[in-house]
Amino acid sequence: MAEVALDDGHSFAGRVALVTGAGRGIGRSVAVLLAARGAAVVAVARSGVELAEAVDEIERAGGRAHPVQADLADLDGIGRLAKRAAASYGPIDVLVNNAATVGPLGPTASLDWREVRGAFDLNVVSVLALTAAVLPSMVERGWGRVANVSSGIVARPGAMRGGTTYTATKGALEAHTVNLAAELEGTGVTVNVYRPGTVDTAMQAHIRDQDPERVGGGLVERFQQMRTAGSLVTPEESARDLVGRLSGVDTGDVWSFGA
Numbered sequence: 001m002a003e004v005a006l007d008d009g010h011s012f013a014g015r016v017a018l019v020t021g022a023g024r025g026i027g028r029s030v031a032v033l034l035a036a037r038g039a040a041v042v043a044v045a046r047s048g049v050e051l052a053e054a055v056d057e058i059e060r061a062g063g064r065a066h067p068v069q070a071d072l073a074d075l076d077g078i079g080r081l082a083k084r085a086a087a088s089y090g091p092i093d094v095l096v097n098n099a100a101t102v103g104p105l106g107p108t109a110s111l112d113w114r115e116v117r118g119a120f121d122l123n124v125v126s127v128l129a130l131t132a133a134v135l136p137s138m139v140e141r142g143w144g145r146v147a148n149v150s151s152g153i154v155a156r157p158g159a160m161r162g163g164t165t166y167t168a169t170k171g172a173l174e175a176h177t178v179n180l181a182a183e184l185e186g187t188g189v190t191v192n193v194y195r196p197g198t199v200d201t202a203m204q205a206h207i208r209d210q211d212p213e214r215v216g217g218g219l220v221e222r223f224q225q226m227r228t229a230g231s232l233v234t235p236e237e238s239a240r241d242l243v244g245r246l247s248g249v250d251t252g253d254v255w256s257f258g259a
Helices: 025-036 048-060 075-089 113-141 164-183 202-208 219-229 235-246
Strands: 016-020 040-045 064-069 094-097 144-149 189-195 254-256
Touching (some): 016 025, 016 075, 025 064, 025 094, 025 235, 064 075, 075 113, 113 164
Parallel strands (some): 094 144, 144 189
16 A cells, blocks of 8 residues: 655645654654654643653754643543644644563463553554544644554564464554545545554563563563663664654555664
């Protein structure tokens, strides 16, 4: 479903971008970079402190950002969130669904199923709900860009023993993305998946802090070794790779960091 021609891949002047999980890590770096390229950014995060720091970073660099503190796992609030976002700078042109949780971790038989359901609500259902809320305006105006941040683990789910919930949610997210892209073909709205690489984020730190015996499969040790070796990707590197692709016309693709 990919085409060759590209729009200007560097400027988002006149565009409004909504980035979830914008308080830290990849989301914050994406928000900062989109603002630097001219977008007015609606930054969404659960932590008010981290959100304020992200907006301050953008504004100190001369960009525009509007903070929206929200818990995306609260599905009843998604519609209100979309309205607050649109009320800040106008209709959303670019949506980056980045917010996610890696837990619960551990053997499947040990999981708390309420936590599993909460992970699906945040990692999958909130993405569908927020996308659905901003999509009609994109379609009406004939231009929109949706990027859903996934994980390379979808290509090799057996490599994350102890992470069945995370793996399942990201697999579902990718299936939704490709399906929605097919639904929207010809509208001017593109929808793509981004696998960001193994990035040194708070989520990574959380995994490295787990009990290796409880999680199993060598996952904790492998990530600890990668950090010691300096082989983890920085959030800034991953964000540059994603934003560099966003304004193109490819749709229904799975983008992988560095590929």
